[in-house]
Amino acid sequence: MSFRIRGQNASSGMGVADHSKHTFLELKRKKVYRYVIFKIDEKKTEVVVEKTGGPAESYDDFTASLPENDCRYGVYDFDFVTSENCQKSKIFFISWSPETSRIRAKMLYATSKDRLRRELDGVHYEIQATDPTEMDLEVIRDRAH
Numbered sequence: 001m002s003f004r005i006r007g008q009n010a011s012s013g014m015g016v017a018d019h020s021k022h023t024f025l026e027l028k029r030k031k032v033y034r035y036v037i038f039k040i041d042e043k044k045t046e047v048v049v050e051k052t053g054g055p056a057e058s059y060d061d062f063t064a065s066l067p068e069n070d071c072r073y074g075v076y077d078f079d080f081v082t083s084e085n086c087q088k089s090k091i092f093f094i095s096w097s098p099e100t101s102r103i104r105a106k107m108l109y110a111t112s113k114d115r116l117r118r119e120l121d122g123v124h125y126e127i128q129a130t131d132p133t134e135m136d137l138e139v140i141r142d143r144a145h
Contacts, residue, residue, distance in 0.1 A: 014112040015046040016119045023049045027077055028091060028122045031055055035062040038073040038116065040108055047073065047116050059137050069100045071109040073116060075123065080144055090124040090144045093117060099130050 026032040034057045039050040050072065051065050062076050074094040082088055095113050097106050117123065125143045129135035 014040050014108070014115065016116055017041075017044070017046045017048045020047050020049050020116075021119050023052060024075060024120050024122075027052075027075060031077065033077070034058075035065075035074060035076045037062075037065050038075075040071075040105075040112060042108070047112060059140065063132065063135070066096045067098075069098060071095075071097045071101050071105045073109070073113070075120065076140070078140055078144055080141065082145070088144070091122055092140060092143070093120060093123040093126045094135055095126070095128045096135070097128070097130055 020036075020038055023033070023036050027034075027036055032055070033052045034055050035053040036049060037051040038047050040046075041048045053061055053065065059076065059078070062074060066072050066074060074096060076092045076094065077089055078092055079087065079089050095109065097109055117126070127135050127139065127143070
């Protein structure tokens, strides 16, 4: 008799790669990145960095980096000026789960989100988006102010 052992099942969520945590800290503390896109690597059963955007990149660059038909997590460092003319920065965690993505992907990302969020200490706001309008720049601006 043989048994197949799987690293993780869909209900337990994925681990978080050390590189993912380190990349987030570089965004948070050193402002090395404007954004980080994370994806689930099913073979490694962990959340890994898919893409980073440099400090000069825009929110449009960030949203354009999200796949149209697949789930991702994203962290975006939003800079703005308050009504008192103070420069501020807020870090947004965006869970991108478009309606057109596979059901398995939606389940994996939903069950892994809390674990990743716990690892990313310093996120100010969280947005769950299934369609681009739920995370457009106006939504980000409104939440940050």
